[in-house]
Amino acid sequence: xxxxxxxxxxxxxxxxxxxxxxxxxxxxxxxxxxxxxxxxxxxxxxxxxxxxxxxxxxxxxxxxxxxxxxxxxxxxxxxxxxxxxxxxxxxxxxxxxxxxxxxxxxxxxxxxxxxxxxxxxxxxxxxxxxxxxxxxxxxxxxxxxxxxxxxxxxxxxxxxxxxxxxxxxxxxxxxxxxxxxxxxxxxxxxxxxxxxxxxxxxxxxxxxxxxxxxxxxxxxxxxxxxxxxxxxxxxxxxxxxxxxxxxxxxxxxxxxxxxxxxxxxxxxxxxxxxxxxxxxxxxxxxxxxxxxxxxxxxxxxxxxxxxxxxxxxxxxxxxxxxxxxxxxxxxxxxxxxxxxxxxxxxxxxxxxxxxxxxxxxx
Amino acid sequence: xxxxxxxxxxxxxxxxxxxxxxxxxxxxxxxxxxxxxxxxxxxxxxxxxxxxxxxxxxxxxxxxxxxxxxxxxxxxxxxxxxxxxxxxxxxxxxxxxxxxxxxxxxxxxxxxxxxxxxxxxxxxxxxxxxxxxxxxxxxxxxxxxxxxxxxxxxxxxxxxxxxxxxxxxxxxxxxxxxxxxxxxxxxxxxxxxxxxxxxxxxxxxxxxxxxxxxxxxxxxxxxxxxxxxxxxxxxxxxxxxxxxxxxxxxxxxxxxxxxxxxxxxxxxxxxxxxxxxxxxxxxxxxxxxxxxxxxxxxxxxxxxxxxxxxxxxxxxxxxxxxxxxxxxxxxxxxxxxxxxxxxxxxxxxxxxxxxxxxxxxx
DNA sequence: ATCGAATTTGAGACCGGTCTCACAACCAAA
DNA sequence: TTTGGTTGTGAGACCGGTCTCAAATTCGAT
Numbered sequence: 001x002x003x004x005x006x007x008x009x010x011x012x013x014x015x016x017x018x019x020x021x022x023x024x025x026x027x028x029x030x031x032x033x034x035x036x037x038x039x040x041x042x043x044x045x046x047x048x049x050x051x052x053x054x055x056x057x058x059x060x061x062x063x064x065x066x067x068x069x070x071x072x073x074x075x076x077x078x079x080x081x082x083x084x085x086x087x088x089x090x091x092x093x094x095x096x097x098x099x100x101x102x103x104x105x106x107x108x109x110x111x112x113x114x115x116x117x118x119x120x121x122x123x124x125x126x127x128x129x130x131x132x133x134x135x136x137x138x139x140x141x142x143x144x145x146x147x148x149x150x151x152x153x154x155x156x157x158x159x160x161x162x163x164x165x166x167x168x169x170x171x172x173x174x175x176x177x178x179x180x181x182x183x184x185x186x187x188x189x190x191x192x193x194x195x196x197x198x199x200x201x202x203x204x205x206x207x208x209x210x211x212x213x214x215x216x217x218x219x220x221x222x223x224x225x226x227x228x229x230x231x232x233x234x235x236x237x238x239x240x241x242x243x244x245x246x247x248x249x250x251x252x253x254x255x256x257x258x259x260x261x262x263x264x265x266x267x268x269x270x271x272x273x274x275x276x277x278x279x280x281x282x283x284x285x286x287x288x289x290x291x292x293x294x295x296x297x298x299x300x301x302x303x304x305x306x307x308x309x310x311x312x313x314x315x316x317x318x319x320x321x322x323x324x325x326x327x328x329x330x331x332x333x334x335x336x337x338x339x340x341x342x343x344x345x346x347x348x349x350x351x352x353x354x355x356x357x358x359x360x361x362x
Numbered sequence: 363x364x365x366x367x368x369x370x371x372x373x374x375x376x377x378x379x380x381x382x383x384x385x386x387x388x389x390x391x392x393x394x395x396x397x398x399x400x401x402x403x404x405x406x407x408x409x410x411x412x413x414x415x416x417x418x419x420x421x422x423x424x425x426x427x428x429x430x431x432x433x434x435x436x437x438x439x440x441x442x443x444x445x446x447x448x449x450x451x452x453x454x455x456x457x458x459x460x461x462x463x464x465x466x467x468x469x470x471x472x473x474x475x476x477x478x479x480x481x482x483x484x485x486x487x488x489x490x491x492x493x494x495x496x497x498x499x500x501x502x503x504x505x506x507x508x509x510x511x512x513x514x515x516x517x518x519x520x521x522x523x524x525x526x527x528x529x530x531x532x533x534x535x536x537x538x539x540x541x542x543x544x545x546x547x548x549x550x551x552x553x554x555x556x557x558x559x560x561x562x563x564x565x566x567x568x569x570x571x572x573x574x575x576x577x578x579x580x581x582x583x584x585x586x587x588x589x590x591x592x593x594x595x596x597x598x599x600x601x602x603x604x605x606x607x608x609x610x611x612x613x614x615x616x617x618x619x620x621x622x623x624x625x626x627x628x629x630x631x632x633x634x635x636x637x638x639x640x641x642x643x644x645x646x647x648x649x650x651x652x653x654x655x656x657x658x659x660x661x662x663x664x665x666x667x668x669x670x671x672x673x674x675x676x677x678x679x680x681x682x683x684x685x686x687x688x689x690x691x692x693x694x695x696x697x698x699x700x701x702x703x704x705x706x707x708x709x710x711x712x713x714x715x716x717x718x719x720x721x722x723x724x
Numbered sequence: 725a726t727c728g729a730a731t732t733t734g735a736g737a738c739c740g741g742t743c744t745c746a747c748a749a750c751c752a753a754a
Numbered sequence: 755t756t757t758g759g760t761t762g763t764g765a766g767a768c769c770g771g772t773c774t775c776a777a778a779t780t781c782g783a784t
Contacts, residue, residue: 298660421770
């Protein structure tokens with residue numbers, strides 16, 4: 001802490017002195033506020049140019065109270081879903097001259113809390129969060145109560161009355177699952193990377209992430225509709241890139257009563273599943289069908305290409321950012337909950353259930 | 363500007379008053395510097411807890427001169443290469459309690475300049491940049507001269523004596539190309555998303571991005587080594603996700619003297635090429651071979667899987683961040699230029715050149 | 725009991741901006 | 755010429771911390 005790298009930067013006072021005006025006047029022209037005569041303005045500008053003055057945004061923020069940046073806390077930037085959403089956010093932010101401070105929660109509540117604390121200490125003007133756990137939202141409630149506007153991305157929180165942008169997860173899952181049930185599948189597995197707190201037991205209350213819960217609900221709706229019983233047992237949590245989950249997927253696929261169709265909650269999970277299916281020597285769609293959320297770039301180039309639930313990810317990010325920025329600008333309409341539509345892109349990864357004898361097909 | 367959202371936050375003075383000590387003393391315990399007696403310390407802490415005091419990081423930065431954050435300017439976060447690198451950076455940063463302000467340049471120098479200006483105004487403690495153009499580096503030189511440490515990621519700048527982390531692009535391209543020449547290919551196309559300023563004319567001086575230049579140099583080395591003439595003509599710039607470039611790729615593939623092998627400069631380009639190859643009804647690797655830089659996740663799941671140049675992307679990001687942070691901490695060793703090794707993962711996308719009659723193969 | 729040294733504390737300047745307020749200068753209308 | 759309203763400018767407080775410096779206190783050693 002004993003190293004003030006003292007880059008003796010040029011301040012308003014320096015400029016003022018050189019332009020032979022008061023600090024206040026120089027500040028007025030440099031800061032672009034108040035009224036100044038033309039002559040003085042040019043003099044100050046001239047002096048500023050000569051001295052190569054650059055405003056200290058920090059000092060400015062100190063007095064104005066607004067920092068000109070927003071904080072974004074996502075689960076994992078490495079996930080294409082988030083990186084695309086972040087792209088949407090930062091594009092929207094740049095348009096308003098606002099910049100983005102990014103933080104990764106790694107889907108860990110503690111990391112999320114800490115990130116939020118840090119960002120607020122940095123006086124961000126607003127916060128966009130994809131809450132890792134719907135159970136623990138005390139810290140979010142606190143933010144919402146504070147003067148710092150909060151907006152939620154991809155995951156809603158009924159208890160949190162803030163701007164929220166999500167997709168029609170439940171309906172999307174319903175429609176996706178229907179495609180599978182209509183193809184005759186009855187053993188459909190649902191795989192998500194989300195972790196479960198405690199056991200599932202078919203109760204949705206324990207599901208941490210709202211989008212995950214909604215999707216599962218939609219999945220179960222469709223199963224019920226098709227008269228499939230005990231579909232809950234085929235929901236698998238904690239799928240992802242880890243060794244453990246990979247092994248679990250293999251085990252699942254090698255069971256004699258393995259699912260004949262799988263719905264994956266995101267493209268990262270889907271990729272792992274796709275690999276596992278191959279490694280088990282199964283064929284898509286003859287032996288097993290696959291649908292995934294998120295139209296990741298790779299899904300169209302596999303053999304066969306994968307049927308996906310296409311979410312407007314970029315728009316999702318752009319939209320929350322716009323909502324938040326509108327709020328920063330003083331809009332105090334009641335919070336909006338935008339639900340964006342998804343569409344299913346049918347490709348070649350869904351086939352008739354192998355359980356149904358060929359001749360039985362209409 | 364007339365809306366000071368006056369969240370009357372708790373300041374040191376408030377805490378001091380409540381703890382019945384001076385502002386200076388309260389600041390000492392809250393800021394964790396100087397010496398304070400045990401009794402006073404607990405009293406202040408108690409008061410702080412009651413009032414729910416949160417330090418204003420901005421104010422702190424004002425006096426200390428260090429903001430505790432670094433700026434990162436990348437070409438495009440949406441590109442998996444960058445999002446993974448950013449992940450590496452932010453992981454390393456978090457370990458040092460530093461946060462990351464992210465900016466997209468969209469590979470546009472002007473946007474890059476503006477981003478750097480903003481970040482410096484925000485008093486970032488350091489800057490990590492992937493320079494969009496090696497031609498225009500005046501702004502970078504300026505940063506390097508200022509007190510703000512600068513580090514370069516993925517793209518070197520010989521004229522810029524700062525910490526730099528890159529991969530052995532030239533050698534990697536050489537080795538990748540050799541795989542193709544050894545398979546008998548003589549018409550090898552090199553596709554990169556980079557734009558060229560002016561015409562190529564076989565001179566490397568006009569190539570904007572150092573990594574791109576190095577790779578092209580390596581590519582040409584290998585071609586020369588294999589006795590291939592006029593390889594420069596097969597280098598195509600501006601490939602990417604745009605309509606125009608897509609059409610150009612199609613045209614290229616439909617020519618009678620189309621390349622029998624393609625080396626793609628990044629995974630985004632490669633994906634487009636892969637799609638185009640399919641759409642043209644060509645088969646990999648029988649009709650055309652493909653190698654790409656960056657071991658993107660999808661490259662292993664296509665049919666056939668793609669041979670890639672595997673760059674240690676995450677490590678790349680982690681490494682620059684560590685280098686930069688070391689510098690922030692006062693290290694003043696001469697700038698380091700780290701060149702990380704790449705390895706080629708041979709998969710199934712390279713075949714013998716169809717130009718060579720079957721029987722001619724040894 | 726006495727003195728010097730070490731420790732603890734408080735007062736106030738400072739960082740680099742913004743912004744309020746008072747004063748001076750100017751102009752046009754009365 | 756006086757009056758009143760605008761406009762331009764400067765002095766200085768302020769934001770919320772850090773940090774210097776000197777005064778006050780404590781302490782051990784003589």
